[in-house]
Amino acid sequence: MQxxxxxYGNEKAEMKMTPKEQEAVMGAYMKxxxxxxxxxxxxxxxxxxxxxxxxxxxxxxxxxxxxxxxxVKNKEALGGYYMIDVKNMAEALxxxxxxxxxxxxxxxxxxxxxxx
Numbered sequence: 305m306q307x308x309x310x311x312y313g314n315e316k317a318e319m320k321m322t323p324k325e326q327e328a329v330m331g332a333y334m335k336x337x338x339x340x341x342x343x344x345x346x347x348x349x350x351x352x353x354x355x356x357x358x359x360x361x362x363x364x365x366x367x368x369x370x371x372x373x374x375x376v377k378n379k380e381a382l383g384g385y386y387m388i389d390v391k392n393m394a395e396a397l398x399x400x401x402x403x404x405x406x407x408x409x410x411x412x413x414x415x416x417x418x419x420x
Contacts, residue, residue, distance in 0.1 A: 306347065306389050306416040307396040312380040313409035315354055332404040340388065340399060349386035380409055387416070 321329070333351075340346035355374035362369050374381060383405070390396050393413070400411045 305392060305396075306387060306418070307393070308412075308414050308416060309349075309386040309388060309396070309400050309403060310382060310412040310414065311384045311386075311403060311405045311409065312378075312412065313383050313405055314379060315381050315383070317408075318383075319354075329404060336402060336404055337386075339402070340386065345388045345390050345395075345399060347387040347389055349384065351384040352382060355381045383409075 337346065337349065356372075358372075358374045360371050360373060360375040362371075362375075386399075386403075388396060388399055390399065393415070396413045396415075400406065400413045403411045405411050
């Protein structure tokens with residue numbers, strides 16, 4: 305089964321990290337990514353640019369509107385994801401619990417819909 309591990313964190317706090325703190329976080333993610341790849345569960349994953357770089361598009365009454373920023377205004381922002389292929393939700397949750405963001409943010413696990 306495929307699952308998305310969605311990584312949420314506080315962008316303002318992350319921007320205040322020292323270079324040493326940023327390096328430690330990136331090192332933890334590199335190890336996490338390597339561990340998943342070596343276990344054969346990782347399909348792919350990417351980090352996202354900050355929400356200030358986002359654009360949101362909505363259509364209402366047939367009119368399209370584009371605004372700067374994320375569609376959702378929360379304390380935590382979606383910062384990246386991993387797509388994994390594991391046996392079940394329990395195994396997906398085990399991998400999510402190892403994600404560095406679980407220590408300072410939130411990690412959401414969601415099954416991927418399969419069509420066909």
